[in-house]
Every structure is written in structure tokens, then in C-alpha cells.
Amino acid sequence: MEIRSPNPDTVFVLFGAGGDLSRRLIVPALFNLHLDGQLPARFRLLAVDRQDNQAATLAQSYRQGVADFSRRGAPAADVWTEFATRIDYQRMDVTDPAAFTALGQRLSAKAVPATDRIFYMATPPSLFAPIARGLGAAGLARDPACSRIVVEKPLGHDLRSFREINAVLGEQFTEKQLYRIDHFLGKETVQNILAMRFANPIFEPVWDRRYIDHVVVTVAETLGVEHRGAFYERAGALRDMVQNHLMQLLCLVAMEPPVAYDADNIRGRKLDVLSALRPITREQVPQCAVRGQYADGWINGARVPAYRHEPEVNPQSNTETYAAVRLFVDNWRWQDVPFYLRTGKRLTAAVWEISIRFRDVPHRAFPASAGLNTQPVRLVIQMQPEQGIVLKFMAKEPGSALRLRPVDMRFSYREAFNMPSPEAYETLLHDVMTGDATLFMRADQVEAAWRVLMPVLEAWADNPPDDFPNYAAGTWGPESAEALVAADGNSWLTPTLPPEAPAG
Template sequence: MKTQPVRNPFSFVLFGAGGDLAWRLVVPALFALFRKGHLPERFQLLGVDRVDYDRASFGNHLAQSFGDQTPEAWSAFCEHVDYVNADFLDHAAYGRLDDRLKTGESEFGDQTERVFYLATPPTLFAPIAERLGQAGLAEPRERTRLVVEKPLGRDLASFRTINASLTQSFTEEQVYRIDHFLGKETVQNILALRFANPLFEPVWNRNYIDHVAITVAESLGVENRAGYYEHAGALRDMVQNHLMQLLCLVAMEPPVAYDANDIRNRKMDVMHALRPIVPEHVQELSARGQYGAGWIAGDKVPGYRQEPNVDPDSETETYAALKLHIDNWRWQDVPFYLRTGKRMPAKISEISIRFKPVPHHAFPAWADHENQPVRLTLQIQPDEAIRLRFMVKEPGMQLRLRPADLVFNYADDFRGESPSAYETLLYEVLVGDASLFMRADQVEAAWKLVQPVLDVWAASPASDFPNYAAGSWGPETAEMLTARDSRSWLTPAAARDS
């Protein structure tokens, strides 16, 4: 993350300021940037919500997410905090918001930036953006930004509707579609690993790589998100956004420069090259599952259908896997396997690049007692690390081969405090760098890719749910997805070490 402070004064308008997202992630990230000296002396955080707060009570509400660890810094931060009680659908409220902004910015100068962050349900994105535009708050375009969280729609048609509403008032360059995965250090390091090291780029292609497996596993169940999750499911919640972003970073061509448009153009090249999933092939290219009761870390946990506020006959998938191909010169015939699931043995996110075996195996069969594929693993969570596994000879008189690892671990090599994903992303919003944010055409291409899967799954509800036990790595159908190609999912590196 860059270390120079944000230069221009700014107003950060947080819609949904009384909600969980603002309290847990957005404001803590802003406070961390302030505490580390990354924010300018002149700025204001203006919370907007229907909750009956005033400035003092809003500050007290926010303070509950920090405890008493940094009272002096928090007190200084609160001098920049204000609150507007408003109904998001009330046109008159935006006039009051404009007045409050102008009052707070009276001494900021002509270069003041404005950020409107919508920490609200997606159903409010369009009406808020529309009312901001009608109130003249989308201007000046070069210094005004709109930040929206996922989910951006629940299918291709709804995304297009939402996006049309956003871009009616704001230009594409003003809209920042946030995906917290792109703020994680290991995810950002994919480009550095690939394009700053001559060791990897020459072998980063179909001649040397057998396949790529991307895993995003969660040990938690649906928790308190049943109202959202029942209408979303794993494919919409994780694959269409998070996993597709990881795939693009692994597969993209080198950018000409580290520039937002150039990087996002290279990602779009990948999206264009992804082989479409036709309805008649959905069965062989995808797998879905729903967790039943099981054991995690020694605790008995209920099945998805027994979770609070979940339909006892729910057909919502809590596990989704896809097999994808990229039809271009670099990746032709290299399968990309993507999987995500809830109530799995551990919370783990990783990208595993599996290399092809050597063309001629000169060693006798008895020497290779632990034959494993040579692979490069990018661990995103819980521990951020890069791990290269390769074969070595064991010490001793006999010729015996076994795997060994070279490991780079962020916590070991960089002792300083690493910024959270939201710190990184909010900093990039404030300096106007869109490199880590999704462009509309990329989101639309991702919806196009998964839409046939959504349609087939909706038309043919699963007859075997629940089909994997909590605490397992998913349903048998997911194992078949790789087994058809004489491959298999490997236990993630972080899980093997725990």
C-alpha cells in the first residue's frame, strides 16, 4: 500500500452509516488510515441514515467497534465526524445533505474531493444515485466518486438495471464497485509475482501448467445472513465476483503499465476468452451442494436447513464449483477449477497452480514414495503466504524423493502492521485509483458466464440436498468434476499445516 497521505481535502458521505457494514468495516478502515497519518488535515465523515442519532450519539455508536484502545486518536478523529438523519428516498433530504456538505467544506478549498459510499442494501443503490444526481451532487465529475458494494444484482438482467441507474447520474469513471478480496495483500501480489520476476512468466502457460484450482472455503455457516443468503446462494455470493476476480489476475496478460484502465482491459481480455457454459453442459461443468449437520473443530453444528430463518425445504446451494476453460494462446485446454463452500473444515482461500509432470521420469518407481504434483500456492487467508512445492532427495544412502516447500510468509518477512483490505481499497478511492475495482463490462461478463448455470439449477432443483456434511470438503459431485479429468482437489496447504 502507498505510504504518502491523501493530498486533497475530502468529504466522505456514508449512506447506511448506522448499519453493520459501516460499523464493522468502513469506519474502522477510515480510522486506521487516520491513525497512520494517511488522511489530510481537512476532511469530514458525514454519516447518513434513518437511525435517530445526533453527532455525539453517532460517534459513541462508532466507538463501540474500537473499545478503549486508542482514545486520544479516536477523539481527534471524531472532530471530523458528523451525522445527517435522513430517509434515503426523501428528495428533500438531499438538499439538506448538500447544505451540510457545503458548511463542512467552507474552508476546504477548490480541490475538495467527495466520496458517496453506499453501505446499503442493493435495492437502494439506484434511488440514492438518482437523487444524488438530481440534487447536483454528482458534480464536479472529476472530483466526485460513488462506491457500491456487492451484490450488484442477482442475475444478468438485474445487474443491467442497477448499472443503468448508477450511470444515469454518474459516469463509469466515477463508479467504484468494491470487492474486498482485491484489497488483500496476496491478491495484489499476484501481479508482482508474475510480472516482476523473470522466473515465473516463462512457465506461466499451457506448456508447463496442468491446471489451476481456486478455493475459497468458509468454516462458518449462514450465521445471521439467512435473509440475504436464501435468495443468493454460493454461486451468486462468491463465484460470480470473488473467484472470477482471482481467475482474471492469474490468467491475464501483462499490462503495458500499472494503470487502472490497462489492468482492467487485460482482465476483460480474460473474460472475453472464457468458454461459454451452454445449458446442456452445465451438469458436467458445475457442482452444487448444501451442508447437512456435522462436526467442525470438535463442535456439533446444524445443517443449513436447521439454521434460523432458513426454509426447512430450502434448495439454496451453500457450495458451488465450476470447471472453466480460457480459449486463448496462453491457456488453451488448461482447466480452471473454482470452488467455494460454507461449513468446510477451515476458513481458507488459496490459488493452487499445478505444474505438469516431467516429460520423462528417470527415477525408479520405488524412489518416488510421495509423488505429488509440483505446485505454486498463493495463500490469501487465513495466513497470507506464497508456497512453492517441489521434489527433493531425502538425506541417506538410498535414493528417496519427497516433496519440500519454499515459503514466503507476510507475517514473517514484513513485521509491520499490514493494512486491512478495506484500508487499501478506501485509500485507493480517496486518491482516485480504480485499479482494484471492477468495471461494469467485467461484472456484466461474469453474470453472462454464470447465467446458464443459474437458469439450469433453478429449473432443476437438487434432489439430494443436503449432500455434504459440515466439516467436509464438499459433495461427491465436486470430486467427480475433477475426477472426470483424472485430477483431484488437493487439501489446501494451510489446512495441511494446521
């Protein structure tokens, strides 16, 4: 894979510059790249918003955002001042086509001929189309080699709306110019799934249906909807997490080895997985997917309210805060191996992990008293709160009696490398600047994921739940989720928590 350096002359146009996403994630990531010497030499940040503002005022707000949300904490005054000189501001109404002509004139006035222009849409999806059309009409999308556009999720509310958004983006930008960002894919441990699988020959021989019984992908949160009640009412757990984040994790586990580590190969192998997912019919939805909504309960010793009592949430809301689906990849490697994906808010612990459960031994040579099957052998890829890999297997206890018990073989990124991992947005923004699309979603991937889940969304919309809320905050979710995996003779594997975390 060719490693490119960013163009020394790069302007980063940030639409929605006054919003929460820019302050919490994007600018802190850019500042950390600045500290690490990874920003282009003549990098400029052009902040665009519709509010009356000044560059210096916005820079001060950004500085507080860096202090509050950066992994490095509050910036030193001299270093921040150096970074702040790179920030400009332009007031702009993106629904006014004439405003893009002014934007183009400003960009041209300060640019050398080969300047890279990155347009980042940290805006509601409703503004994607007018921004894309405005950029196209002003000639700012004309050069595929120098112009790139980054769009945040949600990429539509369903398959139809995704196609509408994608059609508008595709009218103005080529696919190679489009970077659909999923911050999960920028996490170090997510990237290292490929390294673990394809750089180590010990895993590949057992990475298939002969040795793996099932796979569980868990993204559990203790938080509620916080300040996002209005957004979450329109989204729900299936759209917000499963359709993008969890499906991408499934792809990394199930994909075939790429010919080369580059964008086309990696994304092509992911599409193969999504294309092989067994379709779910409307009639099959009750056996393949469950939903839940949290009631009040206790989290870390504090009483928390039910979802229907959260700010900006309908008191009779039927929006799911928990979703679990069972999927099958119909190919030679994975035929009939269930993949269970689950996510939820206000669960027992905040933990993100992939658990690969291996098949039981074919013959039990040890007596039942030895305790062979007290815990299944499994490989756990941890993403949060720990970052690492745990192999759980059976070993004999010390002593003369034959007694087996489960033990852990652990790898920790923190302990092994003794250095902090970059935040996901740091990795992804640097990749945008170098033109590396490996960790970004292609249009056909997003469409395939929507296509798989549309029957679930439609069935849920046509059949409102009659048992919401159906799980207490601080638990692992509704009983119906247990029934989902029990139908296959399985049970949810307890996530691998650090010692200080609650076990549930």
C-alpha cells in the same frame, strides 16, 4: 504509475451509517488510516441514516466497533476523541428526493470550492437507484473530478438486474466516478499476485499451457451463514462468491502482462480474460458446475447445525452453500487448461488459496520405488489463514537409498516484512480518496462475469436439487465435486494448511 495524494478537503458521505458493514469494516478502516496519517488533512465523515441519532452517540457505537473489529484493538481515548471530531450525522430518508436538497445544502455550507465528495453506499442494493438519482437531482454528481460513488456487492441478482442497477448509476455518474468495491482485491496477497508474476522473470516462461496442467482456486470457510440467513437465501454461493471474488482471482492468474500498472491497463487485461472464457451452455452445466448444501456435522470439535436449521433459512431450502465450476480460457496461453473454482461454507478448514499444478515430468527416469509421483509439483499462493507463497517440489531424502519426497519452499509475508498488513478496506478506501480505480471492477468486467455464469444459474433454477443436504459440515464438500475434476483425470489438491489447522 502516478501516485496521487488525497485532496486535503474531503468529505466522506456514508449512507447506511448505522448498519453492520459501517460498524465492522468501514469505520475501523477509516480509523486505521487516521492512525497511519493517511486520511486527508481536513477529512470529514458525514454519517447518513434514517434513524434518529446524534453524532456523539454514533461515534460511541463506532468506537466499540473499532474495539471489536479493528486489527489494532481498542483505541486510546485521546486518539479516538481526535478522530470523533471528524464525524457528523444527518438523519435522512433516501427515498425522499427533497432530502438530497438538504444534503447538498449541508455539504455546500461547510465545503471549500474544490472539496472531494465520496458517496459510499453501505446499503441494500435496492437503495442504490434512489440514492444515485437523488444525488444527481441535487447536483451532487455533477463534477467528475470531485465526486465519486462507491457501491458494494451484490451488484444485482443476475445479468438483467445488474444492467438495471448499472444503467441508473450510469445516468448520474460517469464510469470514472464509479467504484465497485470487491474487498478481495484489497488484500495484500491478492495484489502481490501481479508482483509475483510480472516483477520476477523466473515465472513468466512457464506460465502457460506448456507447463501448467490446471489451476485450482479455493475459498473455503468453516463458518455457516451466521446472521445472514435471509440474505444468503436470496444469494447462494455462486452469486455471493464465485461471480465476483473467485472470478477476479482467476483473472489475476490468467491475465496478460499489462503495459503499465494503472487502472485502464489492469482492468483491460482482466476483461480480456473474462471475454475469452469458454461459454457454458445450459446442456453442459451438469459437466461444468456442481452445487452442495451442508448438513449438520462437526467443526473444530463442536456440533453445528445443517443449513436448513439456521436462523431465517427456509427448512426446505434449495440454496447452495457450496459451488464449484470448471472454466476454460480460450486463448493461446491457456487453451484447454482447466481452471477449477470452488467455495463453500462449513468446510474442513478456513483457507483461501490459488494452487497452480504443473505438468508431470515427460519421462520417469526414477524407479517407481523412489516415490516421484507421490505429490504433484505446484505453486501455492496463500491468502488465508497464512499469507505467502509455497513452492512444492520433489527432493531426495538423506541416506544411501534413492527415495524422493515432497518438500516446501516457503515465503511468508509476516516473517519477511515483520509488519502487519493493512486490512483490505483500508487499502481500498485510501485508493478511492486518491482516485485510483486499479483495484475496483469496471462495468464491463462485472457484466462479462454475469454472462458466463447465467446458464448455470438458470439451469439450477429450473432443476431443483434432489439430494440436498449433500455434504456434512466439516468435510470438503459433496462427492459430485470430486466427480467434476475426476472427469479430467484430476483430483482436488489438499489445501496447504498451517500446522495447527485441521488437515481433514
